[in-house]
Amino acid sequence: MPPMPKPTWLELTGIRILGLSSWAISRKKIHKLRVLSVFEKDIKTQDIDHYAFSGDLVNIASRAEMRRATAWMKAFAPADKMSYVPGNHDAYTEDSIANVLHYWQDYMTSCDQGAEILSAVGIKLSREVPYGPFPYLRIFGRVALVGVNSGVASPPFMATGELGASQRGRLTRVLAHLKKEGYFRVMMIHHPPLPRMTPNVRALKDCADLRDILTEEGAELVLYGHNHKNKITNINNKYGPSLMIGVASASAVATSHKPAASYNQILIDQSKKGWQVNLLKREYIDAHNAFEETEVTPLGFWHLT
C-alpha cells in the first residue's frame, strides 16, 4: 500500500532495512497511490456482495504502516463485507503476526454459522498465534469462504509462507465437512497453493502437503495473491475440478514482467442442479487512468452431489 510511512529507528532491524531498500529501489516505482485510488473508486461502482482480499497490505509491517493500513481497511469496507488473509509482508518480522491479529482480526473472524461448523468438527476458536484462529470460516447462503494463514516471517531475501501441520489438519477437516454438507467451497490463501507455481524462495513451504489436501478433499475455488499475476490453474480432486485463481496487485502499474493492477469479480449462481461460476476481470488501463472490464471467463458448472 503506497506510499510507505517512515518506521521508527527502533523498528529498523536488519530485514526491515532490506525491505526499505527494496521499496526505494523497485517496489515504489510499481505500486502507486493514484492506481489504488482509482481501484477503490471503480470497485465501489460494482455490485459486489463480499470482498476477498488475499494480502499483502503493507511492506515492512512497521506500526505506522499498519495503523495507516487499518484506517484504509476500515474506510474501504466493514469487517462483515470484506475477508482478508495475511501475506508475507504483513507478517514481515517474528512479532508482526501478533500486530496483524491486533489490527485486522475482525476481517479474519468466523461468522456465527462458520464458528458453529468449526466447533462441529472439533476446532476450538482461540487467539493463539500464529495459527490459532485459522482457518476461519464465513458462510454466505450455500457458499463457504475458508481463510487460511500462510503469512510467516521469512529469512532475508526470501518471501516464503507456511501453513503448518496443525492448520493443515484443521483445514482438511473443514473442507471435508463442508463438502459433506453440500457447500460450494472457496478457499483463500496469500501464497500460490501448489508446487512450482513460484520459485522456492517465494513459495509456500508446505505446498506439496496442501496440494495433497486439495487433490483429496478439494475446494471448488482457491483464491491467492503474492505472484501479482492473473492466472487460472485447474486440478482435479476426488469430487471434480478445483480452480486456483491468482490475481494481480490492486495498486501496480504494468512492468516488463508483471501486469497492471486488476481485480476479479467472481459470480457464483446457484440453481437446483449446482453452481454456475463466471469470472469478470477489471484491469487498470494506464492511458485512461481507469479500470475496465478486459475479460469474461466462464469457470464452469459444479453439480450438487
Ligand SMILES: [Fe+2]
Ligand atoms: Fe506476498
